[in-house]
Amino acid sequence: xxxxxxxxxxxxxxxxxxxxxxxxxxxxxxxxxxxxxxxxxxxxxxxxxxxxxxxxxxxxxxxxxxxxxxxxxxxxxxxxxxxxxxxxxxxxxxxxxxxxxxxxxxxxxxxxxxxxxxxxxxxxxxxxxxxxxxxxxxxxxxxxxxxxxxxxxxxxxxxxxxxxxxxxxxxxxxxxxxxxxxxxxxxxxxxxxxxxxxxxxxxxxxxxxxxxxxxxxxxxxxxxxxxxxxxxxxxxxxxxxxxxxxxxxxxxxxxxxxxx
Numbered sequence: 522x523x524x525x526x527x528x529x530x531x532x533x534x535x536x537x538x539x540x541x542x543x544x545x546x547x548x549x550x551x552x553x554x555x556x557x558x559x560x561x562x563x564x565x566x567x568x569x570x571x572x573x574x575x576x577x578x579x580x581x582x583x584x585x586x587x588x589x590x591x592x593x594x595x596x597x598x599x600x601x602x603x604x605x606x607x608x609x610x611x612x613x614x615x616x617x618x619x620x621x622x623x624x625x626x627x628x629x630x631x632x633x634x635x636x637x638x639x640x641x642x643x644x645x646x647x648x649x650x651x652x653x654x655x656x657x658x659x660x661x662x663x664x665x666x667x668x669x670x671x672x673x674x675x676x677x678x679x680x681x682x683x684x685x686x687x688x689x690x691x692x693x694x695x696x697x698x699x700x701x702x703x704x705x706x707x708x709x710x711x712x713x714x715x716x717x718x719x720x721x722x723x724x725x726x727x728x729x730x731x732x733x734x735x736x737x738x739x740x741x742x743x744x745x746x747x748x749x750x751x752x753x754x755x756x757x758x759x760x761x762x763x764x765x766x767x768x769x770x771x772x773x774x775x776x777x778x779x780x781x
Contacts, residue, residue: 525583525680528680528684529680529683529684529687532684532687532688533687533688533691536687536688536691536692537647537691540647540691540692540695540697541647543695543697544646544647544695544696544697547697547698548696548697548698549696549697549698549699549714549715549754550696550754550755552644552696553644554644554646554696555644555767555770556646558767558770559642559644559646559648559770560648561771561772562652562770562771562772562774562775563642563648563649563651563652563770564648564651565772566638566651566652566653566654566655566772566775566776567651569655569772569776570653570655570658570659573655573658573659574658574659574662577659578662578666580666581662581666582662582665582666582669582679582683583676583679583680583683585666585669585670586669586673586674586675586676586678586679587676589669589670589673590673590675590676593673594670594673595669595670595671595672595673595674596671596672596673597610597611597672597673597674597675598673599673604675604677607674607675607678608674608675608677608678608681609678610674611672611674611675611678611679611682612678612681612682612685613736614668614672614674615665615668615672615674615678615679615682616682616685616686616733616734616735616736616739617739618664618668619665619686619734619735620732620733620734620739620740620743622661622664623732623733623734624732624745626657627728627729627732632657632660634779634780635654635656635657635660635779636653636654636657637761637764637778637779638652638653638654638657638775638778638779639652639653639654639657640721640728640760640761641760641761641763641764641765641769641775641778642721642759642760642770643759643760643765643770644696644759645694645696645718645721645759646694646695646696647691647692647694647695647696648694649694649721650690650691650693650694650695651691652775654775654776654778654779655776656779685735686734686735689711689712689734689735690734690735692711692714693711693712693713693714693716693717693734694714694717695714696714697714699713699714699715704716708737709737710736710737711735711736711737712731712733712734712735712736712737715749715754716731716733716737717731717733717734718750718754718757718759719731719747719749719750719757720732721759721760722750722757722758722759723757723758723759723760723761723762724750724751724757727747727750727751727757729745730745730746730747731745731746731747732745764778764781
């Protein structure tokens with residue numbers, strides 16, 4: 522478990538450093554990042570969420586997957602599928618399940634009140650990817666633990682998925698420039714920054730599209746895909762129509778935002 526945590530942290534920090542440099546050198550949109558205003562609150566949510574998760578949960582998804590594998594729990598262990606097939610299937614099923622969790626967070630009123638903390642960021646950059654209310658993080662982890670228990674996926678597949686779920690949202694929230702032909706090609710297999718930016722529009726018709734975090738196929742399959750924002754990426758406004766004051770970026774304001 523210590524090696525798992527070290528691996529995830531190493532990949533996370535490498536991706537953060539690479540994207541931070543990319544945002545400075547080749548930004549997609551020439552908008553002020555307002556880092557001094559936004560980053561302390563966004564990163565502060567990560568600290569609070571991590572401490573709360575460590576306090577509440579005695580086991581995390583990779584550890585539960587290893588336990589389930591040892592005890593023979595879950596669908597994939599009951600079917601005795603080949604490890605490679607079970608692993609690939611598990612990654613796809615977990616990503617599809619996270620897609621539906623994201624859809625639910627927009628459709629269920631109280632879940633939305635938590636999730637709007639993420640959408641209230643008025644600038645999109647790599648730190649928006651970690652801007653989630655601690656209570657939403659607890660619910661999300663509970664959901665993932667339940668999925669692992671039901672599916673019984675190989676532990677290596679859960680670790681691979683957790684790494685993807687840490688790294689790819691950092692990428693698709695980042696303000697990084699990609700040549701348009703490359704974006705077109707890449708979004709066939711991954712959610713790109715231009716694809717996901719549509720989801721952060723103040724126009725809720727656009728915000729209720731492009732729910733995928735890792736793979737783009739679910740949006741196309743379930744008819745929630747939108748190619749481009751109506752006003753273009755330069756013209757669209759990011760965030761919500763409410764909570765736009767600079768003071769809303771403070772940590773304590775974000776912690777109380779679901780109850781405001």
